Amino acid sequence: MTASLTLTVNGESRHTAATTIADLVRELGLEPEKVAVEHNGIIAPRSEIGQSVLTDGDTLEIVHFVGGGSGDGSTGVDDSWEVAGHRFTSRLIVGTGKYKDFAQNAAALKASGAQIVTVAVRRVNVTDPSQPVLTDFIDPKQTTYLPNTAGCFTADDAIRTLRLAREAGGWDLVKLEVLGEARTLYPDMRETLKATEVLVKEGFKPMVYCVDDPIAAKQLEEAGAVAIMPLGAPIGSGLGIQNRVTIRLIVEGANVPVLVDAGVGTASDAAVAMELGCDGVLMNTAIAEAKDPILMARAMKLAVEAGRSAYLAGRMGTRKYADPSSPLAGLI
Numbered sequence: 001m002t003a004s005l006t007l008t009v010n011g012e013s014r015h016t017a018a019t020t021i022a023d024l025v026r027e028l029g030l031e032p033e034k035v036a037v038e039h040n041g042i043i044a045p046r047s048e049i050g051q052s053v054l055t056d057g058d059t060l061e062i063v064h065f066v067g068g069g070s071g072d073g074s075t076g077v078d079d080s081w082e083v084a085g086h087r088f089t090s091r092l093i094v095g096t097g098k099y100k101d102f103a104q105n106a107a108a109l110k111a112s113g114a115q116i117v118t119v120a121v122r123r124v125n126v127t128d129p130s131q132p133v134l135t136d137f138i139d140p141k142q143t144t145y146l147p148n149t150a151g152c153f154t155a156d157d158a159i160r161t162l163r164l165a166r167e168a169g170g171w172d173l174v175k176l177e178v179l180g181e182a183r184t185l186y187p188d189m190r191e192t193l194k195a196t197e198v199l200v201k202e203g204f205k206p207m208v209y210c211v212d213d214p215i216a217a218k219q220l221e222e223a224g225a226v227a228i229m230p231l232g233a234p235i236g237s238g239l240g241i242q243n244r245v246t247i248r249l250i251v252e253g254a255n256v257p258v259l260v261d262a263g264v265g266t267a268s269d270a271a272v273a274m275e276l277g278c279d280g281v282l283m284n285t286a287i288a289e290a291k292d293p294i295l296m297a298r299a300m301k302l303a304v305e306a307g308r309s310a311y312l313a314g315r316m317g318t319r320k321y322a323d324p325s326s327p328l329a330g331l332i
Contacts, residue, residue, distance in 0.1 A: 004016075004017055004056075005017070005018070005054055005055070005056045005058075006056055006057065007024070007054065007056075007057070007058050007059070007060060008057075008058070008059040008060070009024070009028075009060050009062065010060070010061060010062060016054075018054060019053060019054060020049065020050055020051065020052055020053055020054060021037055021039060021044055021049040021050075021052040021054065021060070022049045022050040022052075023054075024054065024060070025037070025049070025062065028062070029130060030062070032046065032049060033046070034064055034133070034135065034168075035062050035063065035064050035168060036062070036063050036064070036121075036164045036165070036167035036168030036169075037049060037060060037061070037062050037167075038060065038061040038062075038063075038160075038164055039052060039058065039059075039060055040058055040059055040060075041059070043163050043164060043167050044167075045167065046167060061164070063121050063164050063168060064121075064133055064135075064168060079308065079312070081257060081279050081280065082257075083173070083205075083207065083226055083227050083256075083257050083279075084173055084205035084226040084227075086144065086173060088115045088116065088144075089115070090112075090113050090114050090115045090116075090301075090304075091274070091279060091280035091281065091304050091305075091308060092112055092113065092114045092270070092280065092281055092283075092300060092301060092304045093114055093116040093117070093118065093146065093259065093280060093281070093282040093283075094108070094109060094112050094114045094116075094117055094118075094282070094283060094284065094287060094297070094300075095117065095118045095282070095283065095284025095285075095288070096109075096117050096118065096119055096120075096134060096138070096284070097120065097150075097284055097288065098284060098285060098288035098289060099288045099293065102132055102133075102134055102136065102137040102138075103137060104293060104294075105134075105137065105138065105288075106137040106138050107293075107294050108287055108288070108293045108294055108296075108297040109138060109143065109297070111294045111295075111297035111298045111301070112287070112297035112298070112300055112301050113301045114143075114301075115143060115144055116143070116144045116145075116146050117138060117143055117144070117145060117146065118146045118147075118148045118150075118175055118282065118284070119134060119145050119146065119147055119148065120147075120148060120150045120151070121147055121148075121149075121161050121162075121164055121165045121168070140169060144173070145169060145171060146171075146173065146174065146175050146207070147161075147162060147165035147166075147168075147169065147171055147174050147175070148174065148175035148176070148177060149161045149162060149174075149175070149176055149177050149178065149195075150177060151179070152177065152178055152179065153178065153179050153180070153181075153188070153191075154178065154191055155178055155191040155192070155194040155195035155198070157178075158176060158177070158178050158191075158195045159195055159198050159199060162174050162176070162199060162204060162206075163202075166204070172203055172204050172205050173205045173207070173226070174199070174204055174205070174206055174207070175206070175207045175208075175209065175229070176192065176195055176196060176199065176206040176207070176208045176209065176225075177192070177208075177209035178191040178192045178195055184234050185234055185235040185236075185262075186211065186231070186234065187209055187210055187211055187231075189210065189211060189213075189216050192208060192209075192210060192220070193216075193219060193220060193223055196208055196220055196223045196224060196225055197223050197224070199224075200223060200224030200225075205226045206224070206225055206226060207225070207226055207227035207229055207257075207259070208220050208225040208227070208228060208229060209229045209231065209261050209262070210228060210229060210230055210231070211230065211231065212230040212231060212232075212242075212243050212246040212247055212250065213230075213246065213250075214246060214249040214250050214253055217230060217250045217253070217254060217258075218253055218254075221254060221255065221256055225256065226256055226257075227256055227257040227258070227259060227279075228250060228254055228256060228257070228258045228259075229258075229259050229260070229261035229282065230246070230247060230250055230258070230260065230261065231260075231261060231262040231263055232247070232260045232261075232262060232263035232264060232269065232273065233262065233263025234262065234263060235262040235263070235285075236262075236284075236285045237262075237263055237265075238263070238264070238265030238266075238285065238286060239263050239265060240263060240264065240265050240266075240268075240269040240272070241260065241263065241264075241269060241272050241273060241276075242263070244272070244276060247260065247273070247276050247278070248276050248277065251276060251277040251278060252277075257279035257280065258277075258278050258279055259278055259279055259280040259281060259282055260273040260278050260280075260281050260282070261281075261282040262282075262283075264281060264283040264286045264300075265286050266286065266299075267296075267299040267300055267302070267303035268303065269286070270283070270286075270300050270303040270304050270307060271303040271304070271306055271307035271310070272307065273307065274303075274304055274306075274307025274308045274310070274311055275307045275310050275311050275315070276311070277311055280304070281300075281304055283300065286300065287300060
């Protein structure tokens with residue numbers, strides 16, 4: 001067939017003889033059931049791409065998921081947690097970025113016991129569609145994918161990204177983050193709140209990354225966020241939880257799950273988050289950039305379980321002075 005159309009596909013000009021979106025996807029060597037397509041700014045329902053006709057000058061974005069972003073301790077009881085109707089036994093959520101390859105990512109996930117992984121939505125590589133993809137190593141039927149908006153700096157970009165994510169995988173449980181600027185990767189709370197309100201109206205169930213501010217957390221909950229995810233420290237910093245007071249206040253005031261997101265560096269940081277009463281912890285860099293990611297993933301699993309058990313047990317009170325474990329009376 002002679003190429004008759006000129007399209008813009010993922011930002012690049014392309015000549016094609018395809019007449020429908022499905023034809024184009026197959027021409028690129030991709031499987032229609034593994035991608036989502038935006039056609040001239042509008043999400044193309046996967047069930048209709050076989051009938052969606054292309055015209056000269058059309059603009060398309062074709063995306064898929066890439067690496068982004070258990071047990072009940074020793075209590076002997078069911079200590080599972082729930083978010084937006086989904087129930088999990090592991091309170092650890094792990095990301096899928098920065099690993100040396102997908103195989104290492106999958107091995108770390110197994111060691112962590114996590115049941116949820118965050119995934120970024122990115123353009124497919126139309127020049128080499130045979131490259132391995134995350135879904136080949138981490139089965140979304142076995143592990144809950146949590147599409148996120150990593151890298152989005154406006155509410156509109158975040159909303160657009162999650163609309164594509166829903167078309168690609170059908171998920172309505174998503175992680176929302178709208179960043180303010182590139183140096184600190186702190187959230188822009190005005191844009192975050194705006195995006196939350198729009199997504200909730202469209203039927204999404206957003207778990208929302210936010211500053212460690214009890215007032216901002218409550219505003220997000222009132223806007224419909226299904227989980228509040230305050231940062232412990234800047235993303236990827238490994239500094240640990242910098243403000244335990246505000247995290248605790250967020251936990252005390254929330255009626256939805258609270259999970260520390262960002263800043264964890266080692267296992268003790270994860271334990272602290274759980275000891276503060278958080279429902280869970282999300283991390284990526286702390287595991288992926290460890291010298292032994294698999295061993296660190298196992299350590300994080302145990303730390304989350306230990307911290308949760310300590311919270312349930314109730315720590316001892318603090319005192320100004322020493323209090324001996326053995327009585328002083330009766331000394332020889």
